[in-house]
Amino acid sequence: MKIKAQIGMVLNLDKCIGCHTCSVTCKNTWTNRPGAEYMWFNNVETKPGVGYPKRWEDEEHYHGGWTLNSKGKLELKAGNKLNKIALGKIFYNNDMPELDNYYEPWTYDYKTLFGPEKKHQPVARPKSQITGLDMELTTGPNWDDDLAGSTEYVNQDPNMQKIESDIKKNFEQAFMVYLPRLCEHCLNAPCVASCPSGAMYKRDEDGIVLVDQERCRGWRFCMSGCPYKKVYFNWKTHKAEKCTFCYPRIEEGLPTVCAETCVGRIRYIGAMLYDADRVEEAASTPDEAKLYEAQLDLFLDPNDPEIVAQALKDGISEEMIEAAQKSPIYRMAVEEKIAFPLHPEYRTMPMVWYIPPLSPVMSYFEGRDSMKNPEMIFPGIDQMRVPVEYLANLLTGGNVPVIKQALYKLAMMRLYMRAKTAGRDFDTEKLAKVDLTETSATSLYRLLAIAKYEDRFVIPQSNKSQFEDAQSEQGTLGYDECAGCALAPQHSSMFKKAEAGESTNQIYAESFYGGIWRD
Amino acid sequence: MHNAWAHLLWVYYPYLMLASFFFGTFIRFKYFHATITAKSSEIFEKKKLMIGSILFHVGIILAFFGHCLGMLVPQAWTDYFGITEHMYHMFGSLMMGIPAGSLAWIGMAILTWRRMTVARVYKTSTKNDIMVDWVLLITITLGMSCTIYGAFIDFNYRQSIGPWVRSLFTLNPQWQLMLNVPLIYRIHVLAGFFVFGYFPYTRLVHALTLPWQYMFRRFIVYRRRTKVA
Numbered sequence: 015m016k017i018k019a020q021i022g023m024v025l026n027l028d029k030c031i032g033c034h035t036c037s038v039t040c041k042n043t044w045t046n047r048p049g050a051e052y053m054w055f056n057n058v059e060t061k062p063g064v065g066y067p068k069r070w071e072d073e074e075h076y077h078g079g080w081t082l083n084s085k086g087k088l089e090l091k092a093g094n095k096l097n098k099i100a101l102g103k104i105f106y107n108n109d110m111p112e113l114d115n116y117y118e119p120w121t122y123d124y125k126t127l128f129g130p131e132k133k134h135q136p137v138a139r140p141k142s143q144i145t146g147l148d149m150e151l152t153t154g155p156n157w158d159d160d161l162a163g164s165t166e167y168v169n170q171d172p173n174m175q176k177i178e179s180d181i182k183k184n185f186e187q188a189f190m191v192y193l194p195r196l197c198e199h200c201l202n203a204p205c206v207a208s209c210p211s212g213a214m215y216k217r218d219e220d221g222i223v224l225v226d227q228e229r230c231r232g233w234r235f236c237m238s239g240c241p242y243k244k245v246y247f248n249w250k251t252h253k254a255e256k257c258t259f260c261y262p263r264i265e266e267g268l269p270t271v272c273a274e275t276c277v278g279r280i281r282y283i284g285a286m287l288y289d290a291d292r293v294e295e296a297a298s299t300p301d302e303a304k305l306y307e308a309q310l311d312l313f314l315d316p317n318d319p320e321i322v323a324q325a326l327k328d329g330i331s332e333e334m335i336e337a338a339q340k341s342p343i344y345r346m347a348v349e350e351k352i353a354f355p356l357h358p359e360y361r362t363m364p365m366v367w368y369i370p371p372l373s374p375v376m377s378y379f380e381g382r383d384s385m386k387n388p389e390m391i392f393p394g395i396d397q398m399r400v401p402v403e404y405l406a407n408l409l410t411g412g413n414v415p416v417i418k419q420a421l422y423k424l425a426m427m428r429l430y431m432r433a434k435t436a437g438r439d440f441d442t443e444k445l446a447k448v449d450l451t452e453t454s455a456t457s458l459y460r461l462l463a464i465a466k467y468e469d470r471f472v473i474p475q476s477n478k479s480q481f482e483d484a485q486s487e488q489g490t491l492g493y494d495e496c497a498g499c500a501l502a503p504q505h506s507s508m509f510k511k512a513e514a515g516e517s518t519n520q521i522y523a524e525s526f527y528g529g530i531w532r533d
Numbered sequence: 534m535h536n537a538w539a540h541l542l543w544v545y546y547p548y549l550m551l552a553s554f555f556f557g558t559f560i561r562f563k564y565f566h567a568t569i570t571a572k573s574s575e576i577f578e579k580k581k582l583m584i585g586s587i588l589f590h591v592g593i594i595l596a597f598f599g600h601c602l603g604m605l606v607p608q609a610w611t612d613y614f615g616i617t618e619h620m621y622h623m624f625g626s627l628m629m630g631i632p633a634g635s636l637a638w639i640g641m642a643i644l645t646w647r648r649m650t651v652a653r654v655y656k657t658s659t660k661n662d663i664m665v666d667w668v669l670l671i672t673i674t675l676g677m678s679c680t681i682y683g684a685f686i687d688f689n690y691r692q693s694i695g696p697w698v699r700s701l702f703t704l705n706p707q708w709q710l711m712l713n714v715p716l717i718y719r720i721h722v723l724a725g726f727f728v729f730g731y732f733p734y735t736r737l738v739h740a741l742t743l744p745w746q747y748m749f750r751r752f753i754v755y756r757r758r759t760k761v762a
Contacts, residue, residue, distance in 0.1 A: 095748055096748075099744070099747065102590065105586045106583045110579075144653050202753065206753050207753060210747040215754040215756040216753060216754065217756060218756060219757065219758070231570050231742050232570035233573075247573070249577070252571070252573060253570060293753075482758070
């Protein structure tokens with residue numbers, strides 16, 4: 015056994031309102047640079063829908079993730095190592111998405127809106143941020159936002175295509191869910207395994223997957239190797255970039271920007287201990303529907319004294335072990351089994367997990383005497399074949415019973431708490447049917463519904479001072495080899511105005527209009 | 534040709550270019566390591582790149598090894614194995630050289646056309662990117678011209694250019710050998726040395742960073758920071 019620690023995230027889809035705050039704050043923090051305009055380290059998709067990049071879940075097209083070869087051995091779906099080097103794939107990566115699979119980023123020429131009076135009202139035309147040329151807007155990020163009801167987009171969703179056609183018809187009354195996505199920081203990361211240069215790596219301390227910008231040679235196999243399409247190509251630096259899990263914040267014990275700013279408080283961050291020696295074996299589980307359970311099996315009980323002793327021996331810090339013992343992730347994923355990995359069938363062992371949304375189910379049977387007879391929950395959930403199967407395709411590789419079990423549990427907890435708050439009678443024996451007690455139901459409710467900051471984020475501070483001389487390293491990180499990628503030049507016009515003696519108010523009046531800074 | 538000119542072209546110039554190649558590469562790898570990438574533009578355009586890039590890379594690698602054989606292996610060695618000049622010329626130069634050169638030329642032509650005409654690629658190219666495409670295209674065109682022209686004339690480059698190249702490496706440059714070489718060959722040689730001299734300052738350096746170690750390493754890479762004292 016070789017114990018490693020991993021920082022993971024759980025997202026409670028039940029509470030996601032699709033406001034995109036996470037995406038916007040993430041973009042403002044990490045990808046508002048030339049070359050990175052089209053990148054969204056975090057994005058929120060409407061499901062069913064095509065996603066970003068379009069149809070990213072269609073691995074028969076993109077060949078991301080892992081597969082088992084004819085001998086049952088784990089292999090990158092894009093082909094073995096020899097494929098990349100010897101067979102010329104390094105000259106041309108057939109599986110790589112094009113810009114149009116994401117979208118062509120654009121801005122508007124706002125300057126035309128100002129000037130002398132003209133006969134016709136001026137129009138700010140969209141201009142490509144790549145070529146600077148005029149653009150006809152036909153697609154963009156989240157073009158299908160909230161359009162889950164439209165057949166055009168639903169039919170393009172690879173998860174829907176796995177569901178039998180006769181039950182697809184009634185999805186319109188049934189189902190729409192927001193899916194916020196970021197890098198999964200997988201235990202068995204195929205991007206890391208795909209990188210010929212060895213530039214991608216998992217941090218030993220917390221499992222965060224990063225791209226070493228010094229060593230990246232831009233071969234682009236990470237982009238196509240990632241089945242979630244969460245590694246991007248910066249066209250200006252010609253290197254790969256990806257979600258960093260805001261590691262500078264994590265090191266200080268702070269949550270990621272997306273989690274910190276989530277208005278629905280749906281995100282949880284915590285530590286997990288797992289057995290790194292068994293990852294490959296777990297990822298090689300033949301049955302796709304068993305991969306979720308195989309991954310669960312990798313996680314180790316941080317309260318077991320033997321595990322703690324071994325973890326200390328394997329070099330895991332005491333802070334990390336303590337965090338793992340209080341981890342909300344461990345509680346939701348392992349103890350309560352209400353959180354599930356995204357597409358475990360890619361054999362990546364992802365570490366951003368999701369609590370399936372109960373809302374489509376609840377709204378279905380809430381009007382039907384459910385309060386008088388809580389038992390109605392179970393046939394209610396059973397009747398909702400489309401959402402449940404869809405969620406199973408999304409979160410458990412098609413394992414429907416475990417999704418149902420989680421939905422039963424969430425629904426029962428909700429009914430119990432409602433009865434309790436309203437002062438009604440509730441037969442508490444029913445809680446036992448879904449593995450809950452009065453105490454655990456109440457504390458689960460506190461974790462999910464109240465979601466206090468300190469309950470959501472249990473992040474160990476890393477003792478960075480032991481590993482680096484912070485003063486000498488200050489300002490040494492970043493994308494500095496790329497001329498024009500820093501933000502300061504973009505704001506140079508304002509600096510010049512200030513130097514020329516303009517007051518802050520004047521600069522503000524000239525530069526801030528239409529709700530944004532324009533300089 | 535005046536001796537001073539001949540010295541300049543066949544002694545100083547090639548050494549200057551080789552010096553630039555080695556010095557430039559050293560500087561690039563030592564001080565600008567992070568700038569060494571394949572500079573892919575695949576994200577902007579795939580279809581033309583697929584044909585162009587594969588043809589060019591396969592062709593240029595074959596052509597590179599062909600040049601190594603032709604320039605660095607003395608004729609005496611092949612004579613020893615009973616390979617006559619006619620056999621060598623027919624098999625080596627024409628049957629191997631023309632296909633390899635054609636692949637490289639067609640590939641490079643497609644890549645250059647793509648760079649000049651696809652708006653997204655053109656607009657995101659630097660002047661250097663555009664120049665390197667044209668330099669390669671011209672050099673390969675000259676090389677192909679030599680091969681085709683050579684089929685119709687009685688000229689044995691293994692008696693002139695080959696020994697001259699080797700004499701450069703033995704630091705005893707025999708510039709006289711180049712005096713009676715047909716013009717098209719001489720221009721190709723000059724262009725070829727220019728590519729070497731220009732190489733370190735362009736995207737071409739990615740050819741020197743082939744990731745062989747990937748074949749032997751484990752899949753998942755972990756990195757741990759070491760404690761500072």
